[in-house]
Amino acid sequence: MVTIRGHVTIAVAFLALSCSGSREDVAAHSRIGAFGLGREPSAEEIERWDIDVMPDGTGLPPGSGTVEQGAELYAAKCASCHGATGTEGPYDLLVGRVADDEFPFGRDPSVRSTIGNYWPYATTLYDYVYRTMPFGTPGTLAPDEVYGLVAVLLFMNGIVPEDMVMNAQTLPMVMMPARDRFVEDDRRGGGGGGAEIR
């Protein structure tokens, strides 16, 4: 009863603030854990879900895989959707480069994007394959298997050599051809001008 009452008091106080005060007022009157809701998760709980991998390699697990190991897995688990060489489909194209590593997509809608010609970070490949591939049985690949698949996909795209061993140290070092193609969104609505179209 006491806790419920305490909660109601806090909630009412906050609502009053949000009606009358600015955001800064609200911030000044808020404190961590003010509502006393939620529970502290265990370290294991966080670790189980915290599977994301960042461009600098943060989040990559121990383990490793080779192009050869990856090729075997690719044929068994990926080729039916993406084609034997990653270019046949029927689903997303995985393999392909543009001459001189140009980036003609904005000019030419017929150029299809692939890992080799569009993806800016190699680490994204690990993150994505681990979290949601293969499509029918997502999240079933072990880290060694994912490293192997990443190795073979980058090899098929001509980005790493055939003897590449992929692991938490080597993967973040891979420089993707489209790495520097991405720019900040410069659309600003009307911004007073109205006529400017970006």
Next chain:
Amino acid sequence: MSDPKHSSATAISRRALLAGAAGVAGAAMAKHTPAMAVEPGAEGAAGQTGSDPTKVPGRPASPIGRRATSERPTRLVSNSPGGVSRTPLQDLDGIITPSDLHYERHHAGVPQIVPEQYSLLIHGMVEKPLSFSLEDLKRFPSESRIYFLECSGNGGAAFYGRRRANLTPQQIDGLLSTSEWTGVPLSLLFREVGVSEDATWFLAEGMDAAVMTRSIPTKKAWDDALIAYGQNGEALRPEQGYPARLLLPGWEGNANVKWIRRIELSDRPFMTRWETSKYTDPLADGTARIFSFEMDAKSLITYPAYPTVLERGGWHEIAGVAWSGRGKIVRVDVSTDGGGQWEPAQLQEPVLPKCTTRFRFLWNWDGGPATLMSRAVDETGYIQPSTQQLRDARGVGTRYHYNGIRAWSVNAEGAVAFAD
């Protein structure tokens, strides 16, 4: 039913109807009130035969309402792989999309989530990581606000070469819906866990088989983001993220992560597949915009539109919707001569920020060929451009954010076709 003697019979018939059939009670009542044995949802003998509905009692109350049987708006499910269905914009009035007609876009199907097993974990650059149950989320002060959601790929059919005259509003721009969303402001949750001042980005992660992830600037959370659990007065539909989703008002649909289970605070973006390989906008100069979240102002005439055929000249009310991810719509101009002359349409209240706004324009059709267009202006002063202007500015191969002016042609026979 004012006679108390009849009350028990009514109760029994309700139960029987709940079970999905008129059953014994219905049969027992049949000799007194035959029309009441009709299943809920059916229109009853009177409506179907054209006889006088004032001469036959209608069906009784029912636990779940249904549309009139003669009204059958449906989503249009795409044949392409992946989950896509489009809202029947041409069948709707007002601004709220009925929840069962809200568009769908998902990348590994609609997950089944047991609410008791649901939790939202917030961790990373916070003082105190916390895991919130659905009940926890509902105990925070809630807010209800009306916002549109639009897939940033909406309108692709109007932009590329596959344009056809026989496209409906639903086929062109049906990845647009509007709901009243109820939830807890994400800023409240961020204060509860003590988000670090240095945390400039957060990762939002879904509980579906895609384990969808997007990086979102923390600024949006302090501004107006919600963790929504309600949609149009009831729980979220599974297709819209049951039991809870991220709602980023005015921002591209994909970033509004459904079935949200985890938020990780960071000082930089995560560069997930969905914000690099997809949902980036290539430009003619050999670059691509990344993190292009805002949906620019756009409008669409939903009547008259293909496949409508206007029967005769005279007064017709042109109607449609306009919306902007950057705030309120302040004006919608309509042209009936293909953009030669523009006149302001009437805006239907309420006009809300980051929400669809209805517009109407009374048009006296002279019976000759005409081209109908609408052009939205939002409170930033942004004027909806033509598709050609977008192509000129970004390139013919650009992707996403297809907010060009739409045009419908009307021929002398009154047939309406998609023109641009």
